[in-house]
Amino acid sequence: xxxxxxxxxxxxxxxxxxxxxxxxxxxxxxxxxxxxxxxxxxxxxxxxxxxxxxxxxxxxxxxxxxxxxxxxxxxxxxxxxxxxxxxxxxxxxxxxxxxxxxxxxxxxxxxxxxxxxxxxxxxxxxxxxxxxxxxxxxxxxxxxxxxxxxxxxxxxxxxxxxxxxxxxxxxxxxxxxxxxxxxxxxxxxxxxxxxxxxxxxxxxxxxxxxxxxxxxxxxxxxxxxxxxxxxxxxxxxxxxxxxxxxxxxxxxxxxxxxxxxxxxxxxxxxxxxxxxxxxxxxxxxxxxxxxxxxxxxxx
Amino acid sequence: xxxxxxxxxxxxxxxxxxxxxxxxxxxxxxxxxxxxxxxxxxxxxxxxxxxxxxxxxxxxxxxxxxxxxxxxxxxxxxxxxxxxxxxxxxxxxxxxxxxxxxxxxxxxxxxxxxxxxxxxxxxxxxxxxxxxxxxxxxxxxxxxxxxxxxxxxxxxxxxxxxxxxxxxxxxxxxxxxxxxxxxxxxxxxxxxxxxxxxxxxxxxxxxxxxxxxxxxxxxxxxxxxxxxxxxxxxxxxxxxxxxxxxxxxxxxxxxxxxxxxxxxxxxxxxxxxxxxxxxxxxxxxxxxxxxxxxxxxxxxxxxxxxxxxxxxxxxxxxxxxxxxxxxxxxxxxxxxxxxxxxxxxxxxxxxxxxxxxxxxxxxxxxxxxxxxxxxxxxxxxxxxxxxxxxxxxxxxxxxxxxxxxxxxxxxxxxxxxxxxxxxxxxxxxxxxxxxxxxxxxxxxxxxxxxxxxxxxxxxxxxxxxxxxxxxxxxxxxxxxxxxxxxxxxxxxxxxxxxxxxxxxxxxxxxxxxxxxxxxxxxxxxxxxxxxxxxxxxxxxxxxxxxxxxxxxxxxxxxxxxxxxxxxxxxxxxxxxxxxxxxxxxxxxxxxxxxxxxxxxxxxxxxxxxxxxxxxxxxxxxxxx
Numbered sequence: 075x076x077x078x079x080x081x082x083x084x085x086x087x088x089x090x091x092x093x094x095x096x097x098x099x100x101x102x103x104x105x106x107x108x109x110x111x112x113x114x115x116x117x118x119x120x121x122x123x124x125x126x127x128x129x130x131x132x133x134x135x136x137x138x139x140x141x142x143x144x145x146x147x148x149x150x151x152x153x154x155x156x157x158x159x160x161x162x163x164x165x166x167x168x169x170x171x172x173x174x175x176x177x178x179x180x181x182x183x184x185x186x187x188x189x190x191x192x193x194x195x196x197x198x199x200x201x202x203x204x205x206x207x208x209x210x211x212x213x214x215x216x217x218x219x220x221x222x223x224x225x226x227x228x229x230x231x232x233x234x235x236x237x238x239x240x241x242x243x244x245x246x247x248x249x250x251x252x253x254x255x256x257x258x259x260x261x262x263x264x265x266x267x268x269x270x271x272x273x274x275x276x277x278x279x280x281x282x283x284x285x286x287x288x289x290x291x292x293x294x295x296x297x298x299x300x301x302x303x304x305x306x307x308x309x310x311x312x313x314x315x316x317x318x319x320x321x322x323x324x325x326x327x328x329x330x331x332x333x334x335x336x337x338x339x340x341x342x343x344x345x346x347x348x349x350x351x352x353x354x355x356x357x358x359x360x361x362x363x364x365x366x367x368x369x370x371x372x373x
Numbered sequence: 374x375x376x377x378x379x380x381x382x383x384x385x386x387x388x389x390x391x392x393x394x395x396x397x398x399x400x401x402x403x404x405x406x407x408x409x410x411x412x413x414x415x416x417x418x419x420x421x422x423x424x425x426x427x428x429x430x431x432x433x434x435x436x437x438x439x440x441x442x443x444x445x446x447x448x449x450x451x452x453x454x455x456x457x458x459x460x461x462x463x464x465x466x467x468x469x470x471x472x473x474x475x476x477x478x479x480x481x482x483x484x485x486x487x488x489x490x491x492x493x494x495x496x497x498x499x500x501x502x503x504x505x506x507x508x509x510x511x512x513x514x515x516x517x518x519x520x521x522x523x524x525x526x527x528x529x530x531x532x533x534x535x536x537x538x539x540x541x542x543x544x545x546x547x548x549x550x551x552x553x554x555x556x557x558x559x560x561x562x563x564x565x566x567x568x569x570x571x572x573x574x575x576x577x578x579x580x581x582x583x584x585x586x587x588x589x590x591x592x593x594x595x596x597x598x599x600x601x602x603x604x605x606x607x608x609x610x611x612x613x614x615x616x617x618x619x620x621x622x623x624x625x626x627x628x629x630x631x632x633x634x635x636x637x638x639x640x641x642x643x644x645x646x647x648x649x650x651x652x653x654x655x656x657x658x659x660x661x662x663x664x665x666x667x668x669x670x671x672x673x674x675x676x677x678x679x680x681x682x683x684x685x686x687x688x689x690x691x692x693x694x695x696x697x698x699x700x701x702x703x704x705x706x707x708x709x710x711x712x713x714x715x716x717x718x719x720x721x722x723x724x725x726x727x728x729x730x731x732x733x734x735x736x737x738x739x740x741x742x743x744x745x746x747x748x749x750x751x752x753x754x755x756x757x758x759x760x761x762x763x764x765x766x767x768x769x770x771x772x773x774x775x776x777x778x779x780x781x782x783x784x785x786x787x788x789x790x791x792x793x794x795x796x797x798x799x800x801x802x803x804x805x806x807x808x809x810x811x812x813x814x815x816x817x818x819x820x821x822x823x824x825x826x827x828x829x830x831x832x833x834x835x836x837x838x839x840x841x842x843x844x845x846x847x848x849x850x851x852x853x854x855x856x857x858x859x860x861x862x863x864x865x866x867x868x869x870x871x872x873x874x875x876x877x878x879x880x881x882x883x884x885x886x887x888x889x890x891x892x893x894x895x896x897x898x899x900x901x902x903x904x905x906x907x908x909x910x911x912x913x914x915x916x917x918x919x920x921x922x923x924x925x926x927x928x929x930x931x932x933x934x935x936x937x938x939x940x941x942x943x944x945x946x947x948x949x950x951x952x953x954x955x956x957x958x959x960x961x962x963x964x965x966x967x968x969x970x971x972x973x974x975x976x977x978x979x980x981x982x983x984x985x986x987x988x989x990x991x992x993x994x995x996x997x
Contacts, residue, residue, distance in 0.1 A: 075631075077665050078384040079469045084655045088667035089626045092612040096680055120655050121624070123669070125616030208460045215459045234457070235789040236483050236705050238490040241719055241780045245787040259471060261462045267383060270376075337376040344379075 080268055084117065087256040089240065090219060091121040094201050094254050095128050097244035101201040101254075104190075105131040105158065107143045108320045109276055110205030110257055112150075113265055116274050117256060118203075119154070132159040132193060132202075136185035138173055138322035140298050146277045159197070163189035173324045174302065181322070191227045194251060201244075203254050209261045219258045225249045263343060270336045280339065282316040282331040293327035386464065389592060390471045392488045392521070395498030396508035400529045404498065404567035405461055405474050406438075408589070411574045412463045458488045467593045482738070482752040483705035485512060486792060489519040490778070493597055496588070501530045501540060501564070505547045507739040513552050514738050518701055518754070518794065520774055523559035523595055527588055531580060532566040538582045559595065563588050604664065606630035606638065607685040607692070607768075607776065609722040610678055614669055622653065622669040623678055625722065628775040630686065631663040632670075640676055641683040641692060641766050648673040681723030683766045683776075692768050692776070696761045697799035702729065702781070704749035706790035710781075711748055711877055713884045715914045716790065717782040718761060721775050726784070726917070727761035747877050749791075758799060762917075770794035785909055817897030823854045824996045825894040827919060828987065830903040831912060831966060832929030833958050834944055835936035837975045837983075841929065842903040844984035849899060854997055857893055859886060861904040874955040880911055887915035894919050899996065907963040922994070926969040927987065933958045935976065 077085070094101050103118060105111045118127050133147060151158040163171075166184040173181040194202060208215045218234050220242045235243050246252060257265070269276065287294040288308045295302070296317075297310055302324055304310060315328035316339075333339040393401045461472040473488030475481070489495065495516040499509055516524060526548055534540050545562045552560070563572055564580050565588055571577040572587045586594065611625035632638070636649050652662050653669040662668045670684070678684075685692060704710045710729060718727045734743040735755040749755045770777030781791035818825045828845065830838040839860055849856045865872070869885055872878040883906050893900040906912055916924040936958070937945040948956035955961045971990055973983045991997045 075661075075663050077663070079386055079388040080384065081655070082388055082665060085626060085665055085667040088655060089611070092624055092667070096612050121667070122614060122616060123653060124620055125614055128616050209462045215461065216457045231457070236487045236780075236792070237789075238487050238780055238792045239774065239778045240491075241721065241778065243719065243780065243782055243787065243789045245717060245724075245782055247787065259460070259462075263383075267380060271380070340376060340379070 080264060080271070083260055083264060084120075084268070086240070086259065087114075087117045088121040090242075090254065090256040091118050091203070093242055093244070094203065095122070097242075098201040098252075100197070100199050101129045101203065102159075102194075102197065102199040103127070103129060103131045103203040104205075105133050105147070106205065106320075107133065107139070107147045107277060108205065109265060109269060109280060110207065112274050112276055113260075113268055114203060114205045114256060115150075115154075115156075116272060127156070130157040130159055130197075132161060132197075132199075134186060134190050134193060135160050135162045136173075136181070136189070136322050137162060137167060138181070138185070138301075138324060140277075140279055140296070140320065140323045140326075142279050143277050143320060146275075150275070159193070161189060161193035161196075163192060172301070173322050178325050181325075185322075194227060198249075199251060200246065201252050201254055203256060205257055206255050207257050207260050207262070207265070208255075217255065217258075219255055220244065221253045221255065222246070223251045223253060227251070229253075263340070266336065266340050266343060270340065276336075277320060279317045279320060281334050282314050282338075283334070284312050285315050285328065286310050287313050287315060287328055294329070295326075296323055296328055298323040382466075386467060386469050387597070388469045388471070389494060389595065389597070390473070390492045391494045391496060391592065392473045392475065392485075392492035392516075393496045393498065394475055394485055394488070394512040394516070395529075396500065396503070396506045399498040399500045400567045401474060401498055404496075404527070404529065404565075404573070405472055407567045407570055407573050408472075409461065409463055411570060412465055412589075458484050465589060465593060470592070482511065482515070483703065485515055486519065486703050486705070489515055489521060490792070492521060493523065494592065494595055495521045495524045497524055497526045499526060499528050499544055499548070501528050501534045501544065504544050505551070509548070510551055510741075511738045513548075513555065514736075514741060515754075517555040517557070518703075520770060520794070522557055524557050525561045525563060525588065525591060528562065528564045529567055531564045531571060532569055536564070536580050541583075561585070561591055563591060604630040605686045605691070606632050606636075607683060607773065608632070608668070608670070609776065610680055610682045610684060611722050613679060620671075621675070622651075622671045623684065624667070624669040625684075626667045626775075627662060627664050628721070629664055629773055631661060632668075633661045637687050638684050639687050640678055641685055641694070643677065645676050646687060647676055647684075681765075691772055692766055693798045694764050694766055695798045695800065696727075696764050697730075697758065698767065698795050699733075699756070699758055699797050699799055700779075700793040700795045701754060702749065702757055702759075702791050702793040703754050704751060704791045706783070706788055707751050708783075708790070709748045709750050709876075710755075710791060711880050712757075714880050714908075714910050715784060715917070717784055718759070718779050719782055720765065720767065720779045723765070724782070725761050725763055725765060727759055729757045730760045731758040733757055756796075759793070767795055767798075769797055784913065814895045814897050818855075820897075821853055821855060822997070823897070823899060824923075825897050826899055826923045826925055826991075826996050827890045827894060827915070828899065828901045828925050828927055829890075829906070829912065829915060830901070830927050830929055831906045831969075832931060833933060833936045833963055834905055834956070835939050835941055836929040836931035837973075837980060838903045838905075838929045840980050841973065841983050841987075842901045844980055845987050846901055848984060848988055849997070852997060854899055855897065856899045856901060858901040858903065859890060859893075864889075864904075874961070876908075876955075876961070879907065879961075883908070883911040883915065887911070887918050890915065891918040894923055899991075905957050905963070907957045907961065909964045909966070912966065925971065925990070926966055927971045927973060928966045928969040929973050929975060931975045 122128060163185055171181055171184045206214055218237045222235060223229060286297045288297060288304060288310055294315060313330060316331045316333060317326055317328055320326060331342060333342045395401055459474045463470050473492055475485040475488035497512055528541055528544050541564045563585060564583055565572040571579050574587055574589050576587050607629045608625045608627050610623050614622040614624050632649060634649055634652055637646055639646060649670055650673050651671040652659050654662050654666050712729050712732055715726050715728050717724050732746055733756045735746040735749060735753050737744055738754055768776040777795040779793050780789050783790050814825055830842055832838050842858055846856050846858050869882050872882050886902060886904060890900045890902055940946060944953060947953040948959040957963050
């Protein structure tokens with residue numbers, strides 16, 4: 075019997091997840107509701123089958139996620155009987171930080187990065203799983219699978235610990251932590267293929283449907299609720315669209331598509347010329363922007 | 374396209390992990406950029422981003438600089454060099470590739486080792502205009518050391534030497550000349566130009582005299598046969614799954630061979646035989662599982678198995694249980710490796726304290742010469758003996774990479790400071806057993822109602838250690854307790870007179886004193902040690918040699934300014950004037966204890982009062 079590429083990736087990820095459960099006192103899995111998180115959750119369930127996942131899941135809620143994402147999150151938590159924490163940066167809410175008038179940079183910093191740091195400090199997690207992949211973005215390509223964070227949750231790209239074979243250095247001091255990326259070696263197509271083969275449930279936003287959108291900054295933004303004020307020169311259109319990546323709805327661009335099933339998405343992806351992070355406004359602020367965000371504590 | 378056919382094709386593709394290495398400016402990043410570009414694994418938005426960056430940082434004039442696609446981190450873009458390992462993914466019709474792109478500079482040898490540890494095939498780039506360089510030799514040596522058996526030598530920049538066949542052949546000859554001893558089982562030579570794409574994906578008419586395949590075709594043809602039939606089953610237990618009371622299973626990734634339901638296997642540590650009842654693979658319950666799968670096994674009986682144990686075939690296994698082995702070590706930290714210092718050794722499924730006892734030699738990685746040395750610096754490779762604090766299970770690296778590799782971690786700052794591959798077992802320790810004497814330390818010390826312990830004084834030179842220690846010994850003597858005082862200066866006149874004051878000698882100095890104080894504790898004595906002992910790790914080593922309640926660390930807290938003012942032996946003056954080298958506090962480091970049992974502040978109290986504090990402590994803890 076020969077293991078396929080996907081089989082190898084699957085076992086490698088399970089190994090990483092079990093290593094964290096063995097070596098850390100208080101790990102958490104960050105669950106962003108997106109497809110990568112869904113795959114990561116599925117792998118964690120396999121790693122400990124027939125037992126329950128021996129750690130909590132946590133969602134950092136910016137309060138601007140698509141409604142369908144939140145519904146899906148709560149359904150999944152109920153269906154699989156997950157220990158799910160939801161954290162919101164209440165100070166950000168009080169200061170009315172939002173992606174529209176505060177801008178994507180401040181909103182992401184306060185409601186995502188700062189909020190995550192608050193939650194990690196509050197619960198004293200020593201390891202946090204994330205669903206990031208190395209093929210997503212150039213600076214991710216160089217990040218370790220076990221990526222060390224200092225007491226202030228900062229990443230130092232020039233001072234990363236060498237990571238050899240599959241021997242992971244899990245030694246940290248009090249208040250330090252690691253971010254762990256079990257999907258490091260998966261590509262976008264691998265993730266979709268796995269979702270198809272394993273029949274992993276996804277938020278319906280990934281699949282094309284007629285949705286209300288406006289055009290803003292060369293992107294199609296979905297009108298998910300009335301907090302998105304329509305400007306005079308904008309008009310709401312009904313378009314058959316889907317999302318390649320999910321985040322805060324005013325910052326996530328829809329793409330026109332006819333793909334309504336995982337098969338059709340894969341075919342579309344194979345023919346596509348744009349990478350998935352292109353749908354995210356936050357990466358394009360400046361050259362090296364993801365690297366800067368990560369140094370500050372962003373996932 | 375039919376999706377099922379697509380998946381079938383995807384699943385039939387083999388996975389190949391490759392490493393690109395070569396000297397600075399040999400064009401590694403350009404080659405990988407070229408591969409991604411030609412295999413259409415670059416999206417157009419990434420390409421347009423690279424175009425913007427090319428104008429800002431590019432080295433190819435108006436043309437797009439493919440290397441910028443690869444050099445991910447900001448600093449690298451600005452300096453134009455690759456400073457870390459980057460992983461890249463691309464696929465062709467036959468193969469899924471994971472490329473580790475590693476730096477060429479000698480100071481980044483550790484990154485190359487990191488990339489090599491996870492690769493199946495090495496591509497060594499040689500700049501056709503420069504030929505074989507020291508770096509080429511170094512990289513070839515590292516590939517061989519890390520057990521990479523298949524290499525491709527890609528002679529790049531052929532366009533700059535007008536595709537000259539003779540020059541290409543000369544390079545091959547000189548490569549074979551030095552690489553002969555490395556026993557690669559596959560070795561190919563391909564003339565290429567990464568910049569224009571010659572012989573990368575497509576063969577090119579510019580090099581009509583070359584009859585071989587293109588680089589990508591050559592890689593696609595490589596077969597990595599796992600001869601599972603001959604392999605012995607092994608599974609290092611990673612995680613014990615008894616999260617619910619109804620279930621008990623043992624999880625881990627199979628590192629060699631295969632296993633079937635009803636097979637009998639050994640629990641290596643206890644030699645107990647057990648039978649496999651159920652195999653849970655990622656695909657569900659199965660009758661069998663193979664190397665590389667992360668599985669959970671249930672067994673026919675309840676036995677004592679924990680993380681760190683190994684399940685393996687009953688017959689013919691070649692694992693060994695020992696606390697000592699010989700290995701090659703690559704040092705990866707700015708702070709040099711010091712023999713006899715305690716470090717954490719992390720293996721596949723456990724970690725333990727251990728030390729490098731002897732550095733047999735280090736290797737000049739450019740000439741492969743063996744050189745005598747006491748320590749290893751950053752990026753140096755040495756052959757050494759390792760002794761661990763407990764017996765562990767392993768296998769030489771050439772038999773099983775997963776069970777024959779380890780990393781070395783600093784106990785205090787948690788940095789990964791080195792990596793090693795096990796060559797063979799050393800049996801020395803198991804042949805010398807500890808003699809059990811009829812009279813033990815409890816009997817010895819009970820005669821005069823004391824419990825033996827070590828009072829370990831640490832502090833700067835001139836801080837008052839010896840003065841206080843001397844008073845304490847007098848007080849204990851009056852109380853009719855048996856004591857012995859080991860003083861730094863006195864011991865250096867005899868037992869340690871061969872040692873100087875370099876970091877390496879300081880470590881050895883403390884190691885000997887620690888061993889002596891252990892014997893004295895065994896003799897039932899209250900042992901007073903008065904040494905500067907500047908390093909945390911050696912104090913920790915001394916602590917670990919005796920029982921946990923037998924070690925009392927006493928930090929004599931006197932500021933350097935105060936010590937320098939007192940300067941009872943005139944040493945600070947000498948050190949300041951440069952006449953005395955490696956003086957603690959001046960040009961050699963003192964690491965303040967983080968949690969000593971006792972802190973004595975000499976500024977506030979007299980030596981007499983401080984000595985009384987220590988006596989009180991001994992009474993409180995029933996030592997006297």
